[in-house]
Structure formats: structure tokens, C-alpha cells
Amino acid sequence: MNHGKAKLLLEVDNLQKSVDFYTKQLGWELVEAAPEGHVALFRIWLNDEVVLIQRGQLTKQEHELQEAYLTRWLQPKPSSPKVGDLIYIGVSSVNEVEKSLQENGWNELRKEEEAGHIRKVFVPALDGYTFVFWEELFASDDEIMKMYADGIVELECAVDGLSEEQLNLTKAPGKWSIREQVLHLIDLELVTIHKVKFALAEPGRTYQGNSFSQDDWSISLHYATRPITYEVQLFRSLRQHILGLCEYLPGALERTVITTNNREESVARLLKMMAGHARHHVRTVERIRELHGY
Numbered sequence: 001m002n003h004g005k006a007k008l009l010l011e012v013d014n015l016q017k018s019v020d021f022y023t024k025q026l027g028w029e030l031v032e033a034a035p036e037g038h039v040a041l042f043r044i045w046l047n048d049e050v051v052l053i054q055r056g057q058l059t060k061q062e063h064e065l066q067e068a069y070l071t072r073w074l075q076p077k078p079s080s081p082k083v084g085d086l087i088y089i090g091v092s093s094v095n096e097v098e099k100s101l102q103e104n105g106w107n108e109l110r111k112e113e114e115a116g117h118i119r120k121v122f123v124p125a126l127d128g129y130t131f132v133f134w135e136e137l138f139a140s141d142d143e144i145m146k147m148y149a150d151g152i153v154e155l156e157c158a159v160d161g162l163s164e165e166q167l168n169l170t171k172a173p174g175k176w177s178i179r180e181q182v183l184h185l186i187d188l189e190l191v192t193i194h195k196v197k198f199a200l201a202e203p204g205r206t207y208q209g210n211s212f213s214q215d216d217w218s219i220s221l222h223y224a225t226r227p228i229t230y231e232v233q234l235f236r237s238l239r240q241h242i243l244g245l246c247e248y249l250p251g252a253l254e255r256t257v258i259t260t261n262n263r264e265e266s267v268a269r270l271l272k273m274m275a276g277h278a279r280h281h282v283r284t285v286e287r288i289r290e291l292h293g294y
Helices: 015-025 060-073 094-103 141-159 178-201 214-220 229-248 267-292
Strands: 006-012 029-033 039-043 049-054 074-079 086-090 110-114 118-124 130-136 256-259 264-266
Touching (some): 015 029, 015 039, 094 118, 094 130, 141 178, 141 229, 141 267, 178 214, 178 264, 229 267, 264 267
Parallel strands (some): 006 049, 006 074, 086 130
Antiparallel strands (some): 029 039, 039 049, 110 118, 256 264
């Protein structure tokens, strides 16, 4: 059986225990498991696939067999979350996911909703992971423009008054600092705005871009130590630039590009995605400040 679609790789302490949890408690489908018992492939909602891999020491032969399965099942550069990370998985209906989980014995689950943007349900799992099943909500063009514009002041307020030392505060050891959160969200804007400009200038064309590896960018661009003052100023200028274009160009938010996987992306959808992404990291910064009393 040849897959090669999985974008998510999870390390687990006890593979059989985790297989039981994901099949019985979450209702995922076990597609294939290595006979040696060190790696397994699951299918979850919307045909997403995830690979589970056993932590611990392996013999040379076991490691080679494991690598063969990973090569066959995984996409290049899969996401490999750390213990304690939130793992986001898109679904068509959070309410349906919640109903399915309740049928499997989950009676109390935390939900969050941002009107016109996103609905989420948080599911704690084995091995220190938490899954966040999310559903995109619809918003009008005016609501999208307001969310996108409001993000400028939201970011500036979130970092206002922080010293260079305080920018290094984290939610927990090993997690991104305030500084890293900010630099990441701004880089995501820079990458996405390139696509927005093509949609505005050449609507309907095919857009070819590279995938964005947040961990590679964080390490290579020294997020952990760089100052953020000019980056926050850049964030304001970028958003004002796009807001000005959208106000001036007729039908700007309906203009689109076609991505390399033949998916149509509108300016409205891209701006909404950027607004939601930035708001997520701003909320994280606010929680870090609150945790440390700033």
C-alpha cells in the first residue's frame, strides 16, 4: 500500500497503547502498521493522515525498517510537534467532531470561537499532545477588512512596554518566546503578501510558491535573538499597504490566484487567514505576559 500523504509525525512512548487510544477514543482509522511494531499509519477526518513512531532505542535493522516506512508514508518535511504542542487539524464541522467524541466518552471538552473567523475544540491526547480541531467560519468582506486592520494595533499593544529581556519570556521551557512569536507572524505575512499581490495584479494566474517551514525560518533567521522594533513597524506598513490597495482597486477581495495544487485562493480568504494567524500569536503573547505579571 503506497501512501506518502502524511504531513504529521508524532513520537509516542508506547505504540500499542497509542494505537488503542487513537482508534477507540478518537475514532481514527488504522491504515497500516509495521509488523515489527515501531511505526503505524492513521487516517483522520478529511482524509488527513498521521504517522505514529515509537520513541526509544532501536537496533540498526529496526531503524532501517522504520525509515523505509517513513519514506513511504510521509511527505517531505513533515510537521513533528514537540511534547506539549498544540496540533491543529482542520475539519468541516467542529460540532460533528464534538458529537463523535462524546459518543466515545468525551463529556467535557474545551471550545473556543471567534465570530466570523474560527471555531475550535481542544482534545488532550496521550504523550503530551493536545489536538485542536478547527473549523473556518464565514465573514463578510467588511468584517475581514476590519479584522485585518485591527491586527495592527493589537500587535503593537501586545508588545508595548516590554524590555529586551521580557521579550524572551515564554509560556513554558522549550516554547517560543514573545520575540519568536512576533517574528514568526510577521514572516508569515511577508510570505503570504507575495501571493496577495499576484492576485491583485494578475487575477486568475497560477501562483507557484515554496512551502513555509516555520522551524527552518526560526533557526536560520535567528528569531531567538533578533530585535523586533523595526519588524513591528514593518507589520504596520505592510498591512496599510494592502488595505490601501483593497480600498482603491475595484473588486479587490474577490480577485484570486490558482495555487499549484489547483486550488483557488481569493484575496479575502488570504487576508482572513493572515488576520486569524496574527491574532492567534498576539493572544499567545498576551497569555505569556499575564503568566509573568507584565
